[in-house]
Amino acid sequence: MTPKEKHEEGKKVGPGPERVEAPAPSLGRGTLQRAPTHVGTAPPGAGDLDRQPELAAELLEPDQTVAAKRARFGRKPLSRWERGLLWALRIYVVAMQIIVVITVIRALHGTGK
Amino acid sequence: MTPLDENPADADIDLPPLPSASPEASGLTHEDLDRAADRLAIRRARAARRLRPLWLLWLLVGPGVLVFLGENDAPSMLSYATTGARYGLGFFLPVVALPFAMAFVIQEIAMRLGAVTHRGHAELIFDRFGTFWGGFAMADLVLGNFLTLATEFVGIRAGAGYFGIRPGVAVGCALAILFAVMLTGRYWTWERLALGLAAFNLLFIPAALLAHPPWHEVGHALLTWTPLPHGRPLDLIVLIVSDLGATVTPWMIFFQQSAVVDKGEQPRDIAVGRVDTMLGMVLAAVCGLGAALAATPLFVHGLRYSAAFENGDFAQALRPWIGNLGATLFALGLLEAGLLAAITISTSSAYAFGEALQVGHSLNWPLRKAWPFYLVLLGSAGLAGGLVLIPRMPLVAIVLIVNVLAALEMPPALIFLLLLVNDRELMGDQVNSFGQNFAAIAVAAILVLCGLAFAVATLAS
Numbered sequence: 001m002t003p004k005e006k007h008e009e010g011k012k013v014g015p016g017p018e019r020v021e022a023p024a025p026s027l028g029r030g031t032l033q034r035a036p037t038h039v040g041t042a043p044p045g046a047g048d049l050d051r052q053p054e055l056a057a058e059l060l061e062p063d064q065t066v067a068a069k070r071a072r073f074g075r076k077p078l079s080r081w082e083r084g085l086l087w088a089l090r091i092y093v094v095a096m097q098i099i100v101v102i103t104v105i106r107a108l109h110g111t112g113k
Numbered sequence: 114m115t116p117l118d119e120n121p122a123d124a125d126i127d128l129p130p131l132p133s134a135s136p137e138a139s140g141l142t143h144e145d146l147d148r149a150a151d152r153l154a155i156r157r158a159r160a161a162r163r164l165r166p167l168w169l170l171w172l173l174v175g176p177g178v179l180v181f182l183g184e185n186d187a188p189s190m191l192s193y194a195t196t197g198a199r200y201g202l203g204f205f206l207p208v209v210a211l212p213f214a215m216a217f218v219i220q221e222i223a224m225r226l227g228a229v230t231h232r233g234h235a236e237l238i239f240d241r242f243g244t245f246w247g248g249f250a251m252a253d254l255v256l257g258n259f260l261t262l263a264t265e266f267v268g269i270r271a272g273a274g275y276f277g278i279r280p281g282v283a284v285g286c287a288l289a290i291l292f293a294v295m296l297t298g299r300y301w302t303w304e305r306l307a308l309g310l311a312a313f314n315l316l317f318i319p320a321a322l323l324a325h326p327p328w329h330e331v332g333h334a335l336l337t338w339t340p341l342p343h344g345r346p347l348d349l350i351v352l353i354v355s356d357l358g359a360t361v362t363p364w365m366i367f368f369q370q371s372a373v374v375d376k377g378e379q380p381r382d383i384a385v386g387r388v389d390t391m392l393g394m395v396l397a398a399v400c401g402l403g404a405a406l407a408a409t410p411l412f413v414h415g416l417r418y419s420a421a422f423e424n425g426d427f428a429q430a431l432r433p434w435i436g437n438l439g440a441t442l443f444a445l446g447l448l449e450a451g452l453l454a455a456i457t458i459s460t461s462s463a464y465a466f467g468e469a470l471q472v473g474h475s476l477n478w479p480l481r482k483a484w485p486f487y488l489v490l491l492g493s494a495g496l497a498g499g500l501v502l503i504p505r506m507p508l509v510a511i512v513l514i515v516n517v518l519a520a521l522e523m524p525p526a527l528i529f530l531l532l533l534v535n536d537r538e539l540m541g542d543q544v545n546s547f548g549q550n551f552a553a554i555a556v557a558a559i560l561v562l563c564g565l566a567f568a569v570a571t572l573a574s
Binding site for chain 1 (some may be wrong): 141144148152232241243246347377518524
């Protein structure tokens with residue numbers, strides 16, 4: 001089922017594959033400690049939501065809340081060619097970094113800096 | 114009906130009289146409420162009868178414009194200006210402009226990923242490909258971001274040097290501004306302040322106009338890619354790769370996706386997100402060309418420019434040809450380019466850190482609640498700022514390698530991006546089309562070919 005279908009179906013679960021439990025984030029989530037100074041700088045209507053959390057929840061997609069984001073997407077197994085491509089590009093990057101260092105050393109010697 | 118005219122059925126503009134309930138009971142956090150407030154404004158805009166497209170654009174503009182104008186950073190502008198100063202009007206003018214179209218292809222994907230998955234780029238890589246590949250992606254990002262951040266402070270130093278401001282003062286003031294912007298504790302406010310700062314990137318346009326370029330030659334160069342440049346192949350290739358790396362960089366992917374998530378964009382906002390990204394691309398391309406055109410008098414008058422980045426010497430060198438006003442605008446533009454990029458790149462590092470380690474990573478959190486996120490943001494900027502103040506630091510070498518390194522590190526980042534955006538489990542019907550995949554693979558191929566040409570030319574010279 002696509003994320004859009006899930007959204008239209010009734011906002012039961014967020015987009016993505018099967019999820020696995022993840023450790024809780026280090027922040028004190030699930031608590032509300034809103035600084036009053038934020039209200040004036042927010043778009044119109046920010047202050048109203050403190051008193052109407054149901055509306056706030058409705059405005060966000062089901063998987064858009066901090067609590068929902070604790071769930072992790074599962075691993076996607078890489079195919080053989082995808083793994084090969086990533087390794088090839090990893091070697092490419094390391095080789096290029098070495099060449100960049102050579103260029104810099106030559107440039108520094110050339111300019112005497 | 115255009116996507117901007119979309120009017121969802123649930124777009125009530127009046128708040129319904131709901132019974133009072135505590136946000137704690139509903140599991141909502143500070144971050145959620147701030148984001149919901151942004152969504153409420155967007156809902157109201159969608160229900161508006163007048164100026165709906167403009168209102169929506171005003172609310173949703175941000176990540177796209179910021180990433181592109183942030184990408185028009187100090188080393189990029191110096192790279193474009195060096196191109197104009199060394200080769201004048203000709204082949205390199207479209208070389209400056211074309212990468213912006215390449216960058217749009219990539220950034221549109223990042224925006225779509227963020228809006229659909231509500232996860233940052235680093236978070237998705239770690240989730241889907243595991244710690245091993247996530248670690249590699251982070252290592253590339255951390256190295257690239259730190260060196261790029263250092264060059265931003267080189268630019269700030271160079272821009273401030275034109276006004277006689279000492280390097281230590283310039284770097285200190287830049288860090289103070291970055292800290293002040295960071296303290297807002299609200300993504301919306303942070304974004305609007307950064308956008309206000311980004312407007313100063315447009316100063317390169319009047320600076321270019323004051324150089325009085327022959328517009329028919331500008332048009333001819335953009336259309337025909339001629340006259341072709343002369344010189345050592347290695348120098349030409351380095352400049353091409355540098356101009357590419359000035360426009361297409363890994364941090365942009367991480368930043369825009371995370372900013373889209375922090376802003377709370379949803380799949381229905383993708384159309385406006387594309388407009389935001391396109392607007393950023395056009396503005397950045399015009400400003401980039403402006404920097405190149407402003408420096409062409411140095412080529413026309415046969416002056417050989419050598420950058421030392423100490424006392425705003427680029428602006429100083431241009432003063433006889435574009436006047437005091439033009440040189441001042443150029444120096445101010447450089448100062449802004451460095452400052453905005455320092456803000457966006459350090460934020461990109463902080464987002465990626467928070468996503469990788471699963472600690473709070475939103476600008477909607479106040480400082481004391483998400484101090485590790487803000488510590489990375491300010492700490493990375495502070496370290497980079499300190500680096501450029503070390504005596505005898507080879508600033509020229511750092512600037513030289515940063516753009517090249519960015520272009521060379523891009524292909525792996527692009528492959529991760531393509532794997533994620535074609536993951537139907539994540540993206541549903543928002544996966545890339547054949548044309549989008551073709552364009553993105555073409556960008557990756559061009560970058561790899563440029564990298565290989567750079568390697569061959571280096572080893573052969």
